[in-house]
Amino acid sequence: MPAPTPAPTPTVLSARVASIAPTVFSEMSALAVRTGALNLGQGFPDVDGPPSVVAAAVAALEGGANQYSPGIGVPALRQAIARHQQRHYGLELDPDTEVVVTTGCTEAIAAALLGLVDPGDEVVVLEPYYDSYVAMLTMCGAVRRPVTLRAPHFRLDPDELRAAVTPRTRLVLLNSPHNPTGTVLTREELQAVADVAIEHDLVVVTDEVYEHLVFDDALSAEGHVPIATLPGMRERTLTLSSAGKSYSFTGWKVGWATGPAHLVQAVMAAKTWLTFTSGAPLQPAVAHALDHEPDWPAALAATLQERRDLLCAGLEAAGLTPRVPEGTYFATTDVSHLGWADGRAFCLALPEVAGVVAIPTQGFYDDAEAGRNLVRWAFCKEPEVIGEAVRRLAAADLAR
Secondary structure, eight states: OOOOOOOOOOOOOOHHHHTSOOOHHHHHHHHHHHHTOEEOSSOOOSSOOOHHHHHHHHHHHHTTOOSOOOTTOOHHHHHHHHHHHHHHHOOOOOTTTSEEEESHHHHHHHHHHHHHOOTTOEEEEEESOOHHHHHHHHHHTOEEEEEEOOTTTOOOOHHHHHHHOOTTEEEEEEESSOTTTOOOOOHHHHHHHHHHHHHHTOEEEEEOTTTTOBOHHHHTTTOOOOGGGSTTTGGGEEEEEEHHHHTTOGGGOOEEEESOHHHHHHHHHHHTTTTSSOOTTHHHHHHHHHHHOTTHHHHHHHHHHHHHHHHHHHHHHTTOOEEOOSBSSEEEEEOGGGTOSSHHHHHHHHHHHHSEEOEEOGGGOSSHHHHTTEEEEEOOSOHHHHHHHHHHHHHSOOOO
16 A cells, blocks of 8 residues: 555745734724724725826727836836926936836835845834835845834934944835824924935935825925935935825826936846736826826825814814824824723724724834824725714724
């Protein structure tokens, strides 16, 4: 009798993946679906962007733009991105060497870090951080050097920034307007980053996906300032953004990286082995958005400010005093006074307690105590949804 064939060994995750926790966004969105709760967790809008942009995508699909696009991106989109940067910020770019199209800003982050960071390199990063930063830094074998934006004001402390830099520091990973806090870094805060980067010869990778979603109270204080526009920073800054947030097409996953040619080439070198190329028929449509719907993001920001104010007033009425954000889709509250073990326990119970889903932000911190009791709420939803959510919160007993 032949020996029985051994049962196959269950698939085991690699160490680099096993050490990364599953994304809380998928977990909480699944919880919303399972419980029928209103989802103020994951940041995606309820309404699509401009119809003319959808029409441009349909025309591209029907016109045969369905095969591989150039890995660096179709010329029309790269040129539109260069025009966008010049029009808004006075940044002159060569669309053939200083712009690369990516599969959303998430791929731009991944490709930038994979292309620029070696194992053991240290990366200074603002916390709380978008969770893909941690995942990609882990995959790169990099060492995080967090600089905490501390509640309740979430401002950058220049002394903490300087203290985070060591001889092994390779780059600064910046995010402004900042997810999840809604902070828009001031010119003075950005200058502190620039001073450190120049002094220590560091690259700055800056995630600016919420660049146009800045509100009047921040605009009066100059609003979003790309760090690449500061003296001495263009040549050492890689700027990342996308159409997903500015034009409410989060599912299209069309993003980009811009900056000096050697930094863009580093992104391209990694992107080649990630997606090789990005969605061909969506790229002409995003070019149309940038060139022919330039005012749409400002109109979106105005409506988001109204929804922000609706959410913040409702949270206040429910006993969840928020920090009013200067930009993005999100407001943050501290739930420590309600008696829950932490923000995660609160959020896991919230669908049953109030029929609403939010995001605990403690997983976005290395400093566990700084984020333990913080919760993020999304206001990129229709006013009726926000109104019903805050009514449910006000009617519920939120205390443990």
